[in-house]
Amino acid sequence: MNDYVNSVARQFKDIAPAVDFWTLRLTSETHEAVSVRQGVMQPVYNHHAFGAMLTVVIGDGCGYAATSDLSLSGLKRAAELACDWARQSATSGLLKAHDYPRPDARACYETPVKQPWHDMPLDEKITLLQDANTALKISDSIVDWSAYLGYGCDEIVFVSSAGAHIEQRFQYIQPSLSAVANKGSVTQFRSGGGYNASRQGGLEQLALLDFPDAAAGLAEEAVALLTADECPQGNMDLVLAPSQMVLQIHESIGHPLELDRILGDERNYAGTSFVTEDMFGSYRYGSELLNVTYDPGHSEQLASYGYDDEGTPAQREYIIRNGILQRPLGGATSQVRADMPGVANARQAVWNRPPIDRMANLNVEPGDSTQADIIASIEHGVYMETNRSWSIDDSRNKFQFGCELGRVIENGELKGLVRNPNYRGISATFWRNLAAVGNADSFTVAGVNNCGKGEPNQSIYVGHASPVCHFHDVDVFGGAQ
Amino acid sequence: MSDRVPNAMQDYFYSLSDALFSKLQGDEQLLLGFSGEDSDFVRMNHNRIRQAGSVAQRSLSLDLIRGKRHAQASIELSGEQALDMAQLDNTLNRLREQRELLPEDPYLVFADEINSTEYHHDNAAIVSHDAVQQVIDAAGDMDLVGLFANGIQYTGFANSMGQRNWHSSANFNLDWSCYLSKDKAVKGSYAGFDWQPAKLAEKMDSIRHQLSILSRPSITLEPGNYRAYLSPSAVNEIINMMSWGGFGLKSHRTKSTPLLQMVEQDRTLDASISLREHHGRGLVPIFTGSGFIKPDHVQLIRDGRYQDCLISSRSAMEYGEVTNVDYEYPGSLELAAGELNSADIVKQLDTGLYINNLWYLNFSDRNACQMTGMTRFACFWVERGEIQAPVDVMRFDDSIYNLFGTNLLGLTKEREMILDPGTYGQRSDHSIELPGLLVSALRLTL
Numbered sequence: 001m002n003d004y005v006n007s008v009a010r011q012f013k014d015i016a017p018a019v020d021f022w023t024l025r026l027t028s029e030t031h032e033a034v035s036v037r038q039g040v041m042q043p044v045y046n047h048h049a050f051g052a053m054l055t056v057v058i059g060d061g062c063g064y065a066a067t068s069d070l071s072l073s074g075l076k077r078a079a080e081l082a083c084d085w086a087r088q089s090a091t092s093g094l095l096k097a098h099d100y101p102r103p104d105a106r107a108c109y110e111t112p113v114k115q116p117w118h119d120m121p122l123d124e125k126i127t128l129l130q131d132a133n134t135a136l137k138i139s140d141s142i143v144d145w146s147a148y149l150g151y152g153c154d155e156i157v158f159v160s161s162a163g164a165h166i167e168q169r170f171q172y173i174q175p176s177l178s179a180v181a182n183k184g185s186v187t188q189f190r191s192g193g194g195y196n197a198s199r200q201g202g203l204e205q206l207a208l209l210d211f212p213d214a215a216a217g218l219a220e221e222a223v224a225l226l227t228a229d230e231c232p233q234g235n236m237d238l239v240l241a242p243s244q245m246v247l248q249i250h251e252s253i254g255h256p257l258e259l260d261r262i263l264g265d266e267r268n269y270a271g272t273s274f275v276t277e278d279m280f281g282s283y284r285y286g287s288e289l290l291n292v293t294y295d296p297g298h299s300e301q302l303a304s305y306g307y308d309d310e311g312t313p314a315q316r317e318y319i320i321r322n323g324i325l326q327r328p329l330g331g332a333t334s335q336v337r338a339d340m341p342g343v344a345n346a347r348q349a350v351w352n353r354p355p356i357d358r359m360a361n362l363n364v365e366p367g368d369s370t371q372a373d374i375i376a377s378i379e380h381g382v383y384m385e386t387n388r389s390w391s392i393d394d395s396r397n398k399f400q401f402g403c404e405l406g407r408v409i410e411n412g413e414l415k416g417l418v419r420n421p422n423y424r425g426i427s428a429t430f431w432r433n434l435a436a437v438g439n440a441d442s443f444t445v446a447g448v449n450n451c452g453k454g455e456p457n458q459s460i461y462v463g464h465a466s467p468v469c470h471f472h473d474v475d476v477f478g479g480a481q
Numbered sequence: 482m483s484d485r486v487p488n489a490m491q492d493y494f495y496s497l498s499d500a501l502f503s504k505l506q507g508d509e510q511l512l513l514g515f516s517g518e519d520s521d522f523v524r525m526n527h528n529r530i531r532q533a534g535s536v537a538q539r540s541l542s543l544d545l546i547r548g549k550r551h552a553q554a555s556i557e558l559s560g561e562q563a564l565d566m567a568q569l570d571n572t573l574n575r576l577r578e579q580r581e582l583l584p585e586d587p588y589l590v591f592a593d594e595i596n597s598t599e600y601h602h603d604n605a606a607i608v609s610h611d612a613v614q615q616v617i618d619a620a621g622d623m624d625l626v627g628l629f630a631n632g633i634q635y636t637g638f639a640n641s642m643g644q645r646n647w648h649s650s651a652n653f654n655l656d657w658s659c660y661l662s663k664d665k666a667v668k669g670s671y672a673g674f675d676w677q678p679a680k681l682a683e684k685m686d687s688i689r690h691q692l693s694i695l696s697r698p699s700i701t702l703e704p705g706n707y708r709a710y711l712s713p714s715a716v717n718e719i720i721n722m723m724s725w726g727g728f729g730l731k732s733h734r735t736k737s738t739p740l741l742q743m744v745e746q747d748r749t750l751d752a753s754i755s756l757r758e759h760h761g762r763g764l765v766p767i768f769t770g771s772g773f774i775k776p777d778h779v780q781l782i783r784d785g786r787y788q789d790c791l792i793s794s795r796s797a798m799e800y801g802e803v804t805n806v807d808y809e810y811p812g813s814l815e816l817a818a819g820e821l822n823s824a825d826i827v828k829q830l831d832t833g834l835y836i837n838n839l840w841y842l843n844f845s846d847r848n849a850c851q852m853t854g855m856t857r858f859a860c861f862w863v864e865r866g867e868i869q870a871p872v873d874v875m876r877f878d879d880s881i882y883n884l885f886g887t888n889l890l891g892l893t894k895e896r897e898m899i900l901d902p903g904t905y906g907q908r909s910d911h912s913i914e915l916p917g918l919l920v921s922a923l924r925l926t927l
Contacts, residue, residue, distance in 0.1 A: 029557075041584050046575070048568075049540070049557030064534030069559040078537075085523075085533040088610050092617055094529035122582045144735035182736035185745040186848055189737075265526050267666065268627040268658045271840075271857075350906075352536045391843040393855040393874050395664050398927050400853045400876060402845060422845055424876070424927055455628035455656075456522045456536075456904035479846035480880060 002028045002155040005050070006167070008070045009157045015072055016161065017079040019086070021057040021102055023160040025309060026050075026070070027351035033150035033174070034122070036129035039137070044122075045150075051351025056082045060097045061090025066352035101332035103311025104162040111171045112299050113202035117151040120203055125149055128212060132193075135215035136179050141223045143182045147193075147212060150174035158311055166307045172461070174198040174449070175211040181222035188225035188419060190218040190404055191386060197243070197446035198461065199300045208300075221405060224417050230478030231406045231421035237381030237435070238423055238474040239374060242444035244403050245466035247387040249364055250448050252427035253285070253292055254462070256396035257319060258453075259330025259342055260357040270453045271394030274428060275325070277338055283325040286431030291365040292320040294329065294343040301361045301463035302447035303347075309355040312344040319343075319362065323432075330357050349458035356454050361447075361463035367437025374436045374470045376412040382476050383407045383414060384421045392427075400424040420479030430471065438467030490517060490539070490635045491647045493560065497541065498639040500566055504573060507547070511641045512591055514542035514770045517558075518907050520632030521609040525657070528617055528625040538907065539635075541569070542770065545576040549585035552576040588798040592772030595644045600763065602650040607631050607676045615678045616655065619685045623692070627657025627669075634908055636766045648766035650674075650910065655681075656902035658858060659688050665699070665871060667691040668714070668838055668858040672900035691859050699871040700862055706922040708833030710826055710863075711884075713897035713915040718839040720756075720814060720913065722852050723881060725844075728758070728781050729809025730790040734800055739850040739881075743787040748882060750785040751889040755817040757781055758791060758806070762813050764900075764912045769794065769807040778815075779805050785886075812911040819892025819916055826893065828866040829919060835861040835868065836923075839877075850881040853926070876927040884920055893917040 005026045012024055033045035052075060055064045063085025065078035120128075132147035152172040159165050177193035194209035206212075240248060256273040260266060275283070296304045296314035307313055312332045319326055330338060331346025334357050346355040375383070389402030406421030407414050447463040494515040505511055517539035524532040539558040544551055554572050558565045609631045616629060631653040638646040654672040667688045671681055711719070726732040727740050742748040760767060761777035768774055771794040780788045790802075791811065797804040821829060834856075842854035856875050861868045880886075893916040903909035 040587060043544075043551065043553045043586065044579060044583065046552070046554035046572075046579075047556075048554070048572075050559070051538070051557060062532075064532070066534065066536045066538070068538050068540075068557045069561060071559060071561050071564060074559060074561070078535075081535040084610070085535070088613070089530040089533050092530050092614065093533075094526055094531045122579065126584075144737065180735055180737055185742050187736045187741060263526075264626060264660075265524070265531055267526075267660060268656065268668075272664055352538055354532050354534060389843040389845060389847075389853075391841045391853050391855065391876075393876070394840055394857050395874070398855065398874065398876050400843075400845065400878070400927070402843070420846055426927075452905065455524045456630065456908075459905055480849035480851040 005155060005157050009159045011072060012075055015076055017056060017083055019056045019058050019083065020097065021100065021161050023055045023158065025053040025348065026157045028155040029351065030153045031151065033148065034125045034129060035146060035148040036126065036133050037146035038144065039130065039133045041126060049351065052078065053348065053351055053354065054078045054082050056086050057097065057100050058083060058086040059090045061086040061088065061093050062095065062100055063089060064354050095337065099333055099336045101310050101312065102162045103160055103164045105307060105311055105313065106165045107306055109168040109306025111169065111200045113171055115203040117171070117202060132177060132212035132215045135212065136177065136219045138216060138219045139223055141181045141183060141226060142179055142219055144180035145219065146178055148176045158309070160311065164311050166311060168306055170200060170305070171202065172198055172200055173202065173205045175206055175209055177212060177215050177218055179219040179222040181226050183226045186226055188222050189388065190222040192218045196449055198302060198449055199445065200302060200304060201300050205300060221417070225405065225419045228417040228419045231382060231418040231476065232408065233477040235473055236476050237378045237409070238471045238476060239378070239381060239383040239409065240469050241383065241385035242442065242446060242466045242468060243386045244384050245364060245469055246446045246448060246464040247390055247401060249362060249464045249466060250359065250451070250462065251390060251392045252396060252399055252430065254329065254359040254362045256427060257329045258357045258359070259328040259334040259338055262328060263334060263337055266453065269455050271396065274395040274397045277340065280325050280327055280340060284323050284432065285320050285325045286323045287434040288323045289367055289434050289437045290320055290323045290431055291318065293317065293363050293365055294319055294345065295361050295363050298361065298445055298465060301445050301465060302461040303360040303463040308344040308346045309348045310346040312346065314344040317343050329359060331355065347460060349460035353454065353456060353458045356458065358453070358460055359451065359462040363464060364437065364466040364469065366440045366443045366467045368439050369436040371438055371442050371468050374438065374468060375409055375414055377436065378409045379411060381409040382418065382421060383409055397427050399427060418478065421476070422478065423474050423476045425474055433472040433474070434469060435472045436470040438469065442467040491637065491649065494637045495639065495645060496562065497565060501569060501573065502641045505641055510546040512544040512772065513639045515635065515637035516540050516907065517635040518632055520630055520908055523609065523613045523629040526626045528620045528623060530613065543572060543576065545573065545580060546589070547580065549589055550580050550583055551586060551589055552580040552583060588795045590771065590794045590798045591640070592644065593642065595642060596774045597645045598767055598774070600648045600767070602674060603633065604651050604674045606651065607653055612653065612676055615681060619682050620659065623659040623689065625657055625659050627655065628902065630654045630904060630908055634910060638768050638770065638772055640772050644772050646766070646768040654900055654902045659692060661692050661695050664874060665695050666858050667695065670902065672902065694861065694868055695859055695871045697870045699873050701873045702875055702925060704926050706924050708830065709920050709923040710830045710833070710835050711918045711920070712837050713899065713917055715836045715839045716816070716915045716918050717899055717913055718842050718854065719884065720816065720915070722842040723850065724811050728791045728811060730792045730796040730800055730802060731809055733790050739844060739847045740787060741848055742850065750782065750882065750885040752785045753819055753889070753892055754785045754885050755783050757815050758811045759813045759815045762912065765812045765910050769804065773804045776805050815914045816916060818894050818896050821891040821893045821919060823893045823895040823917060826917060826919070827863055827868060830863050831866055832864045834872060834923065835863050845878050851879065853878040875925045877923055878926045879924045884923065888920045888922045890919040890921055
């Protein structure tokens, strides 16, 4: 763990303000990235930040101050600002003293890493990316292509006046491959090799994400899509690969179940929810095949952690069980406000933003169907993979999503590629048409790198894992051309 | 609330710059970029404070160059020179080592003419505590939710050849909505440099009036084509979507632009559509991270035809053009005004959909610049020039060639300046100036 950050935490205890309660979250962020585009090495990205988020509670008031000045004078100044805000919110605040959690846990958590990022020298990383570029450039139709390899390490120390001392160290691997094909006024994209599917861990994750081996196949698909038929239009069966299930879970299960949205905090920005507090425990969200968990147990998944940023221990919970809504995605503060159980998902995206309810790892649990069985059961439908377009209303109900690639399913067989596949529906009814859930063979760990929410805005990693899934009666269509 | 010593940050940046330039070896060159803010953020819900705090952040970007080889880093600064220089010393050494492992960069380019500039928009400090209380008082019994952001933002550039640039701006941005029930709400925004409680009260009164209309029973429209008026805020969402790769030179040369049909097939928009990136407005820094000075404006679309692209320094080298922006994404757009009178736009709409806000747009067919999205907040059904009732949220799916082309009836004479309330990473300095837009048909799908 970062010695400097720990020493700042120790020193702060000597100058901590005399308030009812305080927490200090110290962060050391290190990010590096190497990329090659069209065979040309791009500038290497090196980023490092230290930052502190200090939160104080005075009476019924709470205030925060974030600063990159970790000197004692800097932290004292931050404490003064946080106290000023706490005093104002004591008279004009939404919450009361008992709403704020008072964590006291002492614990450590660390991402398991088999092959550390720094084990591979920079020149080897460049060679790997150059080779991927060569594999992506399969014809003149490929007009842009690139390979990217990123790394992040966040070291966080969380201490509180109640005695909490939680040290966590997260390491992330972010590979991606992309190919752009063009012919006249038609352009098609393919992405993969970990694109929007970053993981925790080390370089051992690359092979699991098919990086860089996916390169040639992605380029071939991009070129093939140029002359593929448009996706058929009509009400039909739809099979979603895990690479699209990620987005389907994220937008139409994850966001509507965030408790702070249900409590109204997000109404001005990210939106509200069609889900209300009285629906938990009884509302049929999906068919009986739908089982959704908040699961910090997949260590390679993006939002696995030991404790959230309010100091609550993370443990697996069913969010939806056999189709029935169980509990919301709400951290300790939201749980008190709503008087209902939730999960440990109060998270800060970066050092200078306060914790709010986020999705963390939200997964559809495997069912018992093989992918082959699912395809064989469909007379007429479309299979879609890799999200490329997402839009949903502010209550998270009416959605329209698009994918990079589709395949027609006819008489139980996968047929040729179709381009510009889109579908639309309504969350409240879509999941009730879940007809089959793939088994563990198709269960894939992925996530979303840039979930945006909050005022001030925060963009954060969330994890989603899912098998392939089959839905009945979906409105499917292609592009405008 | 936050520290407001206008020149202190500039002095600190230049002092760090001088110290770093003194450590260069041989023919090394160093480009430095500074970005920082001292901001207060007060999040509100149910017209009470939900989360209130202050953020002080400063980051320094370094590009250490020798010949055509270079290495880059960005570092969060503490503001304490001794602490920062210790960290930056290490960073310089690490970049020096890393640079030798990297191949030459054929697209490296930076300004080699000295163009120093200085711009301060440091008005009298606004006391956030007072402003927030005024918001609460002005909203009264309305269910207000949103964010008050206030503070000073800094951007700087310095290079080892002697160029110095500085841009600082103290401003506020109150972005809020008042809810009637469920998803029925009216959006408000008040942003600028001079906080005036009377102006805030005026905006709150307007929202009260709209909420009274919103309280009427809502109607649900069937999918189909509807005559519609799009307010400047709604037009902003459409332009934002076009900006996802629409105007950058790289996206044009790699055929990724959603305006591909304008480029490849000479497809046009209505002749009344002229769009430009207006750097001269003064809200974004006039200099780039490579030290280039941006032109007053870049004309993107003129009289419905695509004209020029936004060109970063890397694209300029790659494609043999001239740099005109920092990043190939607009931050100061202006859509030319039309001739419709905003005051009687409801009469001119006659019968159709009055859309105050759109939300969550994305492409349904990027090649055709066809986009989908939702109506949000206060949208009304109008009949014979009179507002009848609020409309439940609806999904649209339509092409820019329809909305800004064949179905465009006109643009308003009056334009609205919208200061971006975005706060990802740091407070946005983007703005856009837009008219409203009347169309003969907008396709609703769900």
